[in-house]
Structures are given as C-alpha cells and as structure tokens.
Amino acid sequence: MPDTPLIEITNLCLRVNNTDLLDSISMSSKDCGVTMVMGPNGAGKSLLLKCLHGLIKPTFGSVKVSGEYVLGPSTNQAMVFQTPVLLRRNVFANLKFAAPPGTNAVTINNALSTAHLADKKDLPARLLSGGEQQRLALVRALLRKPKLLVLDEPTASLDPASIQIIEGLIQDFTEHGGKTIFVSHDIGQAKRLGSDIIFLHKGRVVEHSDAARFFINPKSKEAKAYLNGQLIV
Ligand SMILES: Nc1ncnc2c1ncn2[C@@H]1O[C@H](COP(=O)(O)OP(=O)(O)O)[C@@H](O)[C@H]1O
Numbered sequence: 001m002p003d004t005p006l007i008e009i010t011n012l013c014l015r016v017n018n019t020d021l022l023d024s025i026s027m028s029s030k031d032c033g034v035t036m037v038m039g040p041n042g043a044g045k046s047l048l049l050k051c052l053h054g055l056i057k058p059t060f061g062s063v064k065v066s067g068e069y070v071l072g073p074s075t076n077q078a079m080v081f082q083t084p085v086l087l088r089r090n091v092f093a094n095l096k097f098a099a100p101p102g103t104n105a106v107t108i109n110n111a112l113s114t115a116h117l118a119d120k121k122d123l124p125a126r127l128l129s130g131g132e133q134q135r136l137a138l139v140r141a142l143l144r145k146p147k148l149l150v151l152d153e154p155t156a157s158l159d160p161a162s163i164q165i166i167e168g169l170i171q172d173f174t175e176h177g178g179k180t181i182f183v184s185h186d187i188g189q190a191k192r193l194g195s196d197i198i199f200l201h202k203g204r205v206v207e208h209s210d211a212a213r214f215f216i217n218p219k220s221k222e223a224k225a226y227l228n229g230q231l232i233v
C-alpha cells in the first residue's frame, strides 16, 4: 500500500496506577528524515519511544510500523538509549555478535571506521570513553540495517567530537532512505537534524510541525515557552 505511513500511532494511552502517562497520542510520520521528539522532563518522550519500539505494551491504542502492528522488538527497527548497553567483549566482537549472520570482517571494520573506532577494535568495550561507547552502540544498531532508528537522547552529555560523528552517521542513514525518531533537549541539534518536530507535554502531543515552522513560529504555548528557555510544568 503506497499510502501507508511508515509510523502510525493511533489513540495510544499508557495508564499506570490510574495516571495516563501517555494520553490519546495519534500521529503518523513521513517515511524518511529525522522526526525529533522534544518536551520537558517527564513529558513521556522515553515512554513513547519504548511503545514505538515494542518494549512497552500500551494500555489502549496501537502502534504500526510499515503497516504492521508492533508487538515486540523487530529486526526492522533498532533503538539506542542514552546509556549504551554493551557486551563484556572487545569492540569488534560487540559488532560481530549483533551483526546479521554472515556479516564479514570487512563490513565490520568499515562500520568501525565510520564511527572513528578502527584503532580501538581489540579494546574491551567497557574501556571506551562515553562518547566512544555511544558511537559503538550506534554503528552496532546501523549494522543491522534497520528501516527505523529509534534514539533516546543518544548524545546527551557527550563530547562535541562524538556528537558530530553521531550526527554525521544519522544524516548518512537518513540520506540513504532510513527513518530516525530522535529525542533531544538540544535545540541546536533539533534544528540541524530535524525534518519535523513532535512536542510532548504531560503525555500528550501538543504540537507536530515541520521543523522550519516549529522553530520560527511554534503553535502551542508550551513549545513557545520551552523554546524561550522557560520552565514549563
Ligand atoms: N513504570 C512507571 N511507572 C510509573 N510512572 C512512570 C513509569 N515510567 C515512567 N514513569 C513516569 O512517566 C513520566 C514520563 O516518563 P518519561 O517518558 O521517562 O519522561 P521523559 O519525557 O523525560 O523521557 C514521568 O513522570 C515518569 O516519572
């Protein structure tokens, strides 16, 4: 079906202890580009991404990717968290373990080069710096050739060089037809990468706009306040 959006979320609610942590979220997204998810702490950004990735089952509503219900982790999509989860092995083995069966050493070495980690391949992954670990987590996700990349604050508190490398990898992925959903508090980063912005507040989508419009003329008072650096509750 050519008109099926890559991501389609319909009336998604996540209710815990009688509180709607996610409340009536409906959205669809373009098949490519980077959709940035923004909003204050506690807005529900991480929960929304976990529902999108099949890690949390919504109380009501549905999540579809490529027209199929997301009922659990799928090989079509890969997620990277703020704190990378790496295996207690060396850098090369972390990629080899996650790569599709039959992936050869050349492909893995090329992936390491794109993350500027070629000279670290024999080092235990736990000895990498925070930025290097996150670069490894991202190329490990990309090696699986996902259609959808789900990123929850992957560059929060990283060094500028790692941020630049990670943003380059994401841009390359989307230029080759991949779709990225990216939570960030960094307005500069959202302007650099975002094609559209979803703004969440108290578990609701209060705005979903093209990036160009969002940063010049946000529609919602919550997004206006956030972009002005005001604390919103
Ligand atoms: N398992 C849970 N049970 C109850 N409350 C939760 C749970 N997980 C998250 N929350 C609450 O839901 C809200 C949204 O969380 P989260 O999605 O992590 O926010 P953020 O937008 O900062 O990523 C927060 O107020 C958080 O405390």
Ligand SMILES: [Mg+2]
Pocket: 045, 046, 047
């Ligand atoms: Mg979060």
